[in-house]
Amino acid sequence: MRSKLRRIGAAAAAAGLGLSLAACGGSGSDDASGGDAEGSKGGTLHYLLNAPIESADPQRVYYGFQLASWRRTLYRGLVAFPMDKDEKAGNTPVADLATDTGTPNEDASSWEFTIKDGVKWEDGSDITCEDFRYGASRVFANDVITGGPNYTLSYLDVPQKDGKPTYPGPYKATPEQQAEFDKAIACDGNKITYNFNKPWADFPLAAAGMMMTDPYKESFDEGPKSEWKVLANGPYKLEGGVWDKNKGGTMVRNEAYDEKTDDPEKLRLALPDEIVWSVDGSDEASEIINQRLIADSGDDQYAITTGRVPATMLQQVTGAVEERYSNVLSPYVRYLVLNAKSMTNPKVREALKVSTDIDSVIKAQGGDKIGVPAESLVNPVTPGYQDNPAFEGDNAGDVEAAKKLLEESGEKLPYPIQLSYAKSPTNDAAMGALQQKWEAAGFKVTLDGLGDTYYDVISKPDKKSDVMLAGWGNDWPSMMTVMPPLFDSRPNVSATDCNNDYGCYHSDEFNKKLDEAANASDLDAQIKALQESDEILGKDVAYIPLYVEKFNWLRGSKVTGFDVTPASSSYPEIGLIGVQN
Amino acid sequence: MWAYVVRRCLVGVALIMALTLITFALFFASPVDPARFACGKNCSAEQRDVTRAALGYDKPFVVQWAGYLKGLAVGRDFPLDAEQRAAAPDQVTHCAAPCLGYSHLDSKTVNEMVADALPITASLAIVALVMWLIGGVLFGILAAIHQGSLIDRGVVGGTLVIYAFPSFAIAVFLLQYVAVKWGIVPLPRYTEIADGGLWAWFSNLLLPALTLALLYLAGYVRMTRAFVLESLSEDYIRTAKAKGLKSRTVVFKHALRAALTPLVTMTGLDFASLLGGAIITERVFTYHGLGMLTVDANNSSDLAVLVGIVLLAGMIVIIANIVVDVLYAYIDPRVKVA
Numbered sequence: 001m002r003s004k005l006r007r008i009g010a011a012a013a014a015a016g017l018g019l020s021l022a023a024c025g026g027s028g029s030d031d032a033s034g035g036d037a038e039g040s041k042g043g044t045l046h047y048l049l050n051a052p053i054e055s056a057d058p059q060r061v062y063y064g065f066q067l068a069s070w071r072r073t074l075y076r077g078l079v080a081f082p083m084d085k086d087e088k089a090g091n092t093p094v095a096d097l098a099t100d101t102g103t104p105n106e107d108a109s110s111w112e113f114t115i116k117d118g119v120k121w122e123d124g125s126d127i128t129c130e131d132f133r134y135g136a137s138r139v140f141a142n143d144v145i146t147g148g149p150n151y152t153l154s155y156l157d158v159p160q161k162d163g164k165p166t167y168p169g170p171y172k173a174t175p176e177q178q179a180e181f182d183k184a185i186a187c188d189g190n191k192i193t194y195n196f197n198k199p200w201a202d203f204p205l206a207a208a209g210m211m212m213t214d215p216y217k218e219s220f221d222e223g224p225k226s227e228w229k230v231l232a233n234g235p236y237k238l239e240g241g242v243w244d245k246n247k248g249g250t251m252v253r254n255e256a257y258d259e260k261t262d263d264p265e266k267l268r269l270a271l272p273d274e275i276v277w278s279v280d281g282s283d284e285a286s287e288i289i290n291q292r293l294i295a296d297s298g299d300d301q302y303a304i305t306t307g308r309v310p311a312t313m314l315q316q317v318t319g320a321v322e323e324r325y326s327n328v329l330s331p332y333v334r335y336l337v338l339n340a341k342s343m344t345n346p347k348v349r350e351a352l353k354v355s356t357d358i359d360s361v362i363k364a365q366g367g368d369k370i371g372v373p374a375e376s377l378v379n380p381v382t383p384g385y386q387d388n389p390a391f392e393g394d395n396a397g398d399v400e401a402a403k404k405l406l407e408e409s410g411e412k413l414p415y416p417i418q419l420s421y422a423k424s425p426t427n428d429a430a431m432g433a434l435q436q437k438w439e440a441a442g443f444k445v446t447l448d449g450l451g452d453t454y455y456d457v458i459s460k461p462d463k464k465s466d467v468m469l470a471g472w473g474n475d476w477p478s479m480m481t482v483m484p485p486l487f488d489s490r491p492n493v494s495a496t497d498c499n500n501d502y503g504c505y506h507s508d509e510f511n512k513k514l515d516e517a518a519n520a521s522d523l524d525a526q527i528k529a530l531q532e533s534d535e536i537l538g539k540d541v542a543y544i545p546l547y548v549e550k551f552n553w554l555r556g557s558k559v560t561g562f563d564v565t566p567a568s569s570s571y572p573e574i575g576l577i578g579v580q581n
Numbered sequence: 582m583w584a585y586v587v588r589r590c591l592v593g594v595a596l597i598m599a600l601t602l603i604t605f606a607l608f609f610a611s612p613v614d615p616a617r618f619a620c621g622k623n624c625s626a627e628q629r630d631v632t633r634a635a636l637g638y639d640k641p642f643v644v645q646w647a648g649y650l651k652g653l654a655v656g657r658d659f660p661l662d663a664e665q666r667a668a669a670p671d672q673v674t675h676c677a678a679p680c681l682g683y684s685h686l687d688s689k690t691v692n693e694m695v696a697d698a699l700p701i702t703a704s705l706a707i708v709a710l711v712m713w714l715i716g717g718v719l720f721g722i723l724a725a726i727h728q729g730s731l732i733d734r735g736v737v738g739g740t741l742v743i744y745a746f747p748s749f750a751i752a753v754f755l756l757q758y759v760a761v762k763w764g765i766v767p768l769p770r771y772t773e774i775a776d777g778g779l780w781a782w783f784s785n786l787l788l789p790a791l792t793l794a795l796l797y798l799a800g801y802v803r804m805t806r807a808f809v810l811e812s813l814s815e816d817y818i819r820t821a822k823a824k825g826l827k828s829r830t831v832v833f834k835h836a837l838r839a840a841l842t843p844l845v846t847m848t849g850l851d852f853a854s855l856l857g858g859a860i861i862t863e864r865v866f867t868y869h870g871l872g873m874l875t876v877d878a879n880n881s882s883d884l885a886v887l888v889g890i891v892l893l894a895g896m897i898v899i900i901a902n903i904v905v906d907v908l909y910a911y912i913d914p915r916v917k918v919a
Contacts, residue, residue, distance in 0.1 A: 062621050142628060143635035147621045150628060171669040223672035227688040245687060246869040282867045284753065291761045452880065453612045475623065491625040499626050
């Protein structure tokens, strides 16, 4: 079974590969391979963050760049994604703190790992099975450890009441409750077994991509007070042990880390001696940081950033600066959601779809360096990705076809719709472009740009919005982290809220496919069910894909080995990056 | 005098209570769900309810407000969940009175956050104050004693031109060009005196303080000019001139002193409002003072921090008003406190 799962995983990734990065990279000055000098150990890398992170606690970390870069530096997991540009290899976990990528039982409802000997925390103590179990248990204390990914709550085989786990986490658990949890994650020496209440075919991918199953040392835990504390087990530790939310921190070599327990070539080269992380939380952070990188003086020559080059600054990326520039596909897809409660006429939904001018939207957002047309809500690098047949064809919007559909709909024309979106100058322009083509087709569009309240407004069931702009990126390379969180009405829709299912979409046929996927014991079956679920969404025009976002990166002139990988979520792959000494 | 001060203080306390109540009411009237922000990316409605309860936002706002006032008076222990505190006493954070609240997003008391941010805002306000006072008063006097001349028109016109620019534009210009592009000064990053010495503290404050000072300068130039001109036309000035006093003595000792009274009022109130946080300047220069804290708290719907800052800012303005009134009486003997 184990080998079967691996084969299936590889096949799925290969399927993604074939369709994925035809347009990836290469549209800028380079394809993010850097072209810089080979890196060597030593020196100080500066990482300029354009926004503060939300937490330094592994069970609370949820930002894609942080998950990826801290996996390379501070926090190792059971398994990890390698630093491989190839999507097939890059989306296939390899062993990290565990000796292999796990052995599932027959239906993948139980996974067994063996923890390596000699792996240690920065204080020199061994990383034990109990540390892994304790780390996973903290996620259940969701009244204390808030904000992190919590998929394990619905998977781990602990007693439930009304569909919810009764285990309250390690802080408030009774001895009986703790004993039940200890059965769900069983420790036997260095062997750890995760017992789930249903198959979890892509569990190793989840464990590699998220930190919800990472180890945590119980004696280090202070609950909420641990939010900014770091006890590292990777090649670096945090100087002082506490992250400053507003300033950042400095990572230095972790003497307790033994390279022999790692696979540096695949997982982390750990080239710089120090990595100085500086936070710029201002609204203009990306502009300022990229101005500094264009100027390329002092420490900024050794700097990388999370701040993308804004579209308005791309014209400054010329000459020598272009040598330090990368334009790459990101894991994020922008899409439109149709309100299932108000847009009930299938002909009207179809008319909206065919007249959607994706090309103009991309142009308004900044052009082909900002995005490429999407053919599905799923990102092309996701294993099992396929173009959704409902969205094939012209991206310029077919006004005549839409007019015909609207006439056939029997609705009074022009058909009024309200288009809601998070207000920004580029979104104003992009939504204006949509409005133009839709109105030519026979819609009467009211633009509704909203501020901070945007997501609160569009998640309400009684909203006035008919069409809404949204964006999503998968949590790990699996469609299970795309379709279920966004369109499964059961966990999302209530009388007062539609949560992430902004269109309040409900389809029994679709939900059945999700159940098939969730209960699949192998990835092949899971992927097939999810592909079919996307087809249902397309047929119902539950959403209209717009574009896959592209990232624009600048770096300092003395940065070496700059690259992005599927594992780094298209952010700088810090495991490969060094500085010239 | 003392009765007056006590009376003003009591009114101040009532005002502060009203401020906290209004902030609570406005926060809960907002359509923004604070639990959505705290709950993470993929959060079910059920999980959001748990998060809301963990943040303490599940109770009626009047109950929460009463709890907040209690914390101000006698302090509070966090988390609010008594079961949690009993189960994990080592995780309890005690917030001593006057407790401004606890930020669940930062896992810190608001008192700690304010203590971190206030020195930054105060440093910025003090350096800006010195800049605009020196500039404003000197240019104002210069314009007054050269009334109607090219100097007068140049000073007033010049400061008005600067005043016409929004502080955001000045801040971005100073940062992007003076610091980043031309590299005339290093990129400003707040440095404590204890860490880098007085010069590092001051030099890093130069651009953000200049941004604020330029904003206030025009007003002070015009006010000083107007008050000095008014004083110069008073009988006692004519008498002083007739007695043969030097014009420098007439201007600085007699005319300026009379003009100082309204200037002190203005300065006190402006300084107090700056102590509440210079939001735009702090945001552009990434100075993590009270202004930045306010914006961050607003963006993340962190009620405890918002209320704490409103309370603090309100307190500063009220205290500044009392101090200004007392100073008024001291500077101008004609003013007697009733």
